Amino acid sequence: MNRGRHAGVTALVLAAGQGTRMHSDIAKVLHPLAGRPLLAHVLDALEGVGPGRVMVVVGHQRERVMEAFADRGVEWVIQAEQRGTGHAVLMAAPALAGFTGTLLVVCGDTPLLTPRTLEELLEHHIGSGAAVTVLSMRLPDPRGYGRVLRDPAGGIAAIVEDRDATPGQRAIDEVNSGNYAFEYPALAEVLSSMSAHNVQGEYYLTDTVALLRRRGRRTAVVCGADHRELLGVNSLEQLAEAERIFLEREAAAGRGRAAGGSASKAGDGRRGGERP
Numbered sequence: 001m002n003r004g005r006h007a008g009v010t011a012l013v014l015a016a017g018q019g020t021r022m023h024s025d026i027a028k029v030l031h032p033l034a035g036r037p038l039l040a041h042v043l044d045a046l047e048g049v050g051p052g053r054v055m056v057v058v059g060h061q062r063e064r065v066m067e068a069f070a071d072r073g074v075e076w077v078i079q080a081e082q083r084g085t086g087h088a089v090l091m092a093a094p095a096l097a098g099f100t101g102t103l104l105v106v107c108g109d110t111p112l113l114t115p116r117t118l119e120e121l122l123e124h125h126i127g128s129g130a131a132v133t134v135l136s137m138r139l140p141d142p143r144g145y146g147r148v149l150r151d152p153a154g155g156i157a158a159i160v161e162d163r164d165a166t167p168g169q170r171a172i173d174e175v176n177s178g179n180y181a182f183e184y185p186a187l188a189e190v191l192s193s194m195s196a197h198n199v200q201g202e203y204y205l206t207d208t209v210a211l212l213r214r215r216g217r218r219t220a221v222v223c224g225a226d227h228r229e230l231l232g233v234n235s236l237e238q239l240a241e242a243e244r245i246f247l248e249r250e251a252a253a254g255r256g257r258a259a260g261g262s263a264s265k266a267g268d269g270r271r272g273g274e275r276p
Helices: 038-049 062-068 085-096 115-128 207-214 236-252
Strands: 006-014 051-058 075-078 101-107 132-138 147-150 156-160 174-184 219-223
Touching: 006 038, 006 085, 038 051, 038 101, 038 115, 051 062, 051 085, 062 075, 075 085, 101 115, 115 132, 115 174, 115 219, 132 156, 132 207, 156 207, 156 219, 207 219
Parallel strands: 006 051, 006 101, 051 075, 132 219
Antiparallel strands: 101 174, 132 174, 147 156, 147 174
């Protein structure tokens, strides 16, 4: 993996989920899109950015996932119990001891994510001097996504999960993509303050936005230009839609299979033959 262009950035990929809505016995991140696992597409996007370290949080079928990507040069973090995104980052805390820099948190089930969008997130984050910058998107149908609550100045005040949102908040079309840039160890200072007192009984990483604001830290948000790029895959229908968009994008760029593009068998984590 290409490392060094952003030596002060550590990427953390959240790839531990089972993906129950996939109705499959295969870990969600191993499902193939255009012949390559979802996680492979995410790692490729990160390779285009060049962080100093790439860490991947695994849980469900972790042995299979680790074996499939054994040659990608990533560090593995085990989340034995899947208790939310905040809990996943907590599991990475020991490996991040002593780290000072930017922690780029990326979803492992967003195979359409591009290096350009991640670069824009990092640029905005560094330029703003914020403790956290949330990558958001606007959706025609925001159901199921955490809503972005902006303050009067246009910054981000908090993120409220769909299940916990009021009717008025559910009318908001700007949502959290699940991708963030955090300053570390500022994030570590609030992780222990997260609570699981919510409908799901989970520790939400989204809660850290409000927690950082309470400590007087600056919080920022940048809205992605193309929401399709940030869509997560949580069902076979969404997987098919993501593959359709991916193939259209590849064909437009002249990289489709008919144009000589290569693909590997599903489960092969290798680049050139190949998200959580």
